Amino acid sequence: MNSAVELKSLEKRFGKTEIIRGVSLDVKSGERHAVIGPNGAGKSTLFNLISGRFMPSSGSIHLRGENITGLRPFEINRRGLSRSFQVTNIFPRLSVWENVRCAVLWSKGYKYSFWRNIDKLEDVRARTQEILEQINMANRAEVPAGVLSYAEQRALEIGITIAGGADIILLDEPTAGMSRSETEYAVAMIRRVSEGRTLIIIEHDMGVVFDLADRISVLVYGQILATDVPAKIKSNAKVQEAYLGAAGHD
Amino acid sequence: MSDAAKAMPMASETSARARIKRYSVWIVAAALLLVMPYIFPSGASITTMCLMGIMIIFALSYNMLLGQSGMLSFGHAVYYGLAAFATAHMMNWAIKAGVPIPLPFMPIVGAAAGLVFGIIFGSVSTRRAGTVFAMISLGLAELVYSSSLILRSFFGGEEGISADRTKLVRFFGYNFGPQIQVYYLIAAWCLLCIILMYAITRTPLGRMCNAVRENPERVEFVGYNPQFVRFIAFSLAGLFAGVAGSLAAINIELAQASFVGAAQSGAVLLAAYIGGVAFFVGPILGAILVTLLSIKLSDFSEIWVLYFGILFITIIMFAPYGLSGLLMMHAQFWRGPLGSRISRLGKLLGAYLIAALPALIMLAGAILLIEMIHHVAQKGAEGANMHFLRRSYLTVNTHTAWPWIGGLVAMIGGFLAFRFTWPTVASAWHQALLDTQRSSK
Numbered sequence: 001m002n003s004a005v006e007l008k009s010l011e012k013r014f015g016k017t018e019i020i021r022g023v024s025l026d027v028k029s030g031e032r033h034a035v036i037g038p039n040g041a042g043k044s045t046l047f048n049l050i051s052g053r054f055m056p057s058s059g060s061i062h063l064r065g066e067n068i069t070g071l072r073p074f075e076i077n078r079r080g081l082s083r084s085f086q087v088t089n090i091f092p093r094l095s096v097w098e099n100v101r102c103a104v105l106w107s108k109g110y111k112y113s114f115w116r117n118i119d120k121l122e123d124v125r126a127r128t129q130e131i132l133e134q135i136n137m138a139n140r141a142e143v144p145a146g147v148l149s150y151a152e153q154r155a156l157e158i159g160i161t162i163a164g165g166a167d168i169i170l171l172d173e174p175t176a177g178m179s180r181s182e183t184e185y186a187v188a189m190i191r192r193v194s195e196g197r198t199l200i201i202i203e204h205d206m207g208v209v210f211d212l213a214d215r216i217s218v219l220v221y222g223q224i225l226a227t228d229v230p231a232k233i234k235s236n237a238k239v240q241e242a243y244l245g246a247a248g249h250d
Numbered sequence: 251m252s253d254a255a256k257a258m259p260m261a262s263e264t265s266a267r268a269r270i271k272r273y274s275v276w277i278v279a280a281a282l283l284l285v286m287p288y289i290f291p292s293g294a295s296i297t298t299m300c301l302m303g304i305m306i307i308f309a310l311s312y313n314m315l316l317g318q319s320g321m322l323s324f325g326h327a328v329y330y331g332l333a334a335f336a337t338a339h340m341m342n343w344a345i346k347a348g349v350p351i352p353l354p355f356m357p358i359v360g361a362a363a364g365l366v367f368g369i370i371f372g373s374v375s376t377r378r379a380g381t382v383f384a385m386i387s388l389g390l391a392e393l394v395y396s397s398s399l400i401l402r403s404f405f406g407g408e409e410g411i412s413a414d415r416t417k418l419v420r421f422f423g424y425n426f427g428p429q430i431q432v433y434y435l436i437a438a439w440c441l442l443c444i445i446l447m448y449a450i451t452r453t454p455l456g457r458m459c460n461a462v463r464e465n466p467e468r469v470e471f472v473g474y475n476p477q478f479v480r481f482i483a484f485s486l487a488g489l490f491a492g493v494a495g496s497l498a499a500i501n502i503e504l505a506q507a508s509f510v511g512a513a514q515s516g517a518v519l520l521a522a523y524i525g526g527v528a529f530f531v532g533p534i535l536g537a538i539l540v541t542l543l544s545i546k547l548s549d550f551s552e553i554w555v556l557y558f559g560i561l562f563i564t565i566i567m568f569a570p571y572g573l574s575g576l577l578m579m580h581a582q583f584w585r586g587p588l589g590s591r592i593s594r595l596g597k598l599l600g601a602y603l604i605a606a607l608p609a610l611i612m613l614a615g616a617i618l619l620i621e622m623i624h625h626v627a628q629k630g631a632e633g634a635n636m637h638f639l640r641r642s643y644l645t646v647n648t649h650t651a652w653p654w655i656g657g658l659v660a661m662i663g664g665f666l667a668f669r670f671t672w673p674t675v676a677s678a679w680h681q682a683l684l685d686t687q688r689s690s691k
Binding site: 051052072073074077078082083085089090091092093094098101102103105106107110111112113114115116117118119121160161163164 | 449450452453454455456457458460461464465467468469470471472473474475478479482486
């Protein structure tokens, strides 16, 4: 199988504080890969490195074999990697429709055009509508994103993330702060929208992780403790000791 | 199915009816520009309307930065002023070299100059947003203004660069000597620029400008470079500011250093803000009001700039979305049967009038006090008598107690009475809301 995202001895320091301490990881194309670990393990930092938000202190990141270390976020996004954020990161005063449409535009090749009427771009309109239906928000299209409920904003966050048609999707705690039923609903949606793509997901809810993931990586204190299929992760003694034993019961 | 229909707000806008409705706005605007000189035929009115047209273009170009893309510029006059100088030089060159460029095409020179300087300065300043952008804009404005005092051959020193517009080759027999011909030249360019700037808001770039204003970081993760979005918006804003500056030079046949100055940059900020930056029409309303006030207020007071400042502060504090915001707040009552719309707004207007009377008394008292203080402090040598509002029939003796007491009583009494009428306005507003909800059910 081809590699979708490959990290080679990645390190990130903020001043003297080492957050990521030599992470090597190979995420295969088409797999659903979960990253778990205690708070402060560096999971979100890892996402920020992969998506270009932060520059790594050393090591390299490869996207389908191409070295993307040091590229800007939009350059990485144009190469087919898209991410969501742990803290909802949308366009609050724009409508739900506008939010999703902004995320569609580049993938349809319209770039910085200031001579085309946006409302007449049929492919953009159709794609935006398709995404809104996928995230079940077609009936909320005209609502300003800032007044949506929390769960709706999380759904919109995922909608923006997948709208550009990226085939590698990074989701940072998509179900955090959701009720049981909202979580089930969100997981069904994530399963649906990640069909046929590579998914890397940070998640605290072990039910979600073991349900969704093909493989799991356990990140503890900036290092990967183990990467394996869910059944083996569950029975891994090191993981039990470091993480699951404590966090699994809360 | 109705859900799907609702989910396609843009589809409904392309329907034939909406298209006619959309174009009808421009047809009405064109007709209005055409007949205005017949409604207000005096020379002073024509001059005022020329200035309004120029300010409308300038304020809308400013709003491409502030309202559309979230860039607070303190130096937008740079592009306006440099384009004015470029136009004046081009006119002089065309006259001297005998090149047949008629006057109506000169704003293209201004547009090009505005665009070029927008690209040059924009490539530096749009790398950052927020406070850093604002500070850089201020620095660039100072830089250009001080060069205008040094580079005398281009800026013409204190006299500026004058250019006789009538000496250019005629355009269909018009030499643009009479101001009315210049009015139509400005009106045509004004309408063209308004349409173009409106069209730009409805393009991929226009919408990404809004996205960058809202959340530049997220924009990076949907494939766009927010700096480049800002850069293009900035360059285009420079282009349209250039058209405005070019028309300003044509209008008074002169380009001066003050065109690139801080006061000019401040005026456009005020116009856009007073009109309201959240709506496309806002800067148009603001440009009209600010131009009118800056011409008319000086008929009534020497210290009109002070009142202008007070108006600006009042708007920022009590109506942060400006005039257009106030209008849009009332647009929500424009629903249901026509009769109920009119009666609803009529009742609200009645409440406003009740509150307006004490407000005016308060204002009159305050202005009387301010004017008397100004008279005593600045013009005591001219004697005790002051012409209030520059009207000789309103002569006030500042050395007697009564005007002072009267002003004070009017101000405080008016304020208290205004406070007293406020619940009437609040309840009228509440009633109008309830009424709208009832009739739209």
